[in-house]
Amino acid sequence: xxxxxxxxxxxxxxxxxxxxxxxxxxxxxxxAAYGAxxxxxxGIEVYPNLETAFKILPQVGDVVQPQENPMYETAFQKYKRxxxxxxxxx
Numbered sequence: 001x002x003x004x005x006x007x008x009x010x011x012x013x014x015x016x017x018x019x020x021x022x023x024x025x026x027x028x029x030x031x032a033a034y035g036a037x038x039x040x041x042x043g044i045e046v047y048p049n050l051e052t053a054f055k056i057l058p059q060v061g062d063v064v065q066p067q068e069n070p071m072y073e074t075a076f077q078k079y080k081r082x083x084x085x086x087x088x089x090x
Contacts, residue, residue, distance in 0.1 A: 002064075013064045018068075021068075026062040028060070038057070
């Protein structure tokens with residue numbers, strides 16, 4: 001799930017999905033305060049449990065599918081070689 005300021009950028013979401021090679025789901029509504037409010041409602045027994053509270057969660061907005069991008073894999077391999085070469089340096 002992708003939330004926050006970065007989730008407002010389609011370009012960033014595409015890059016992130018491609019680099020992580022995972023599907024990203026963007027909710028229509030979001031926010032830590034929203035999740036905290038749902039947990040609080042369960043805590044004060046407005047909802048009997050999380051499963052019931054989850055039924056009020058907003059529907060999925062966008063889903064970003066990853067695509068393979070050789071450029072990211074090449075850069076990651078360089079990063080791993082550099083990490084191994086430099087990890088002993090303090």
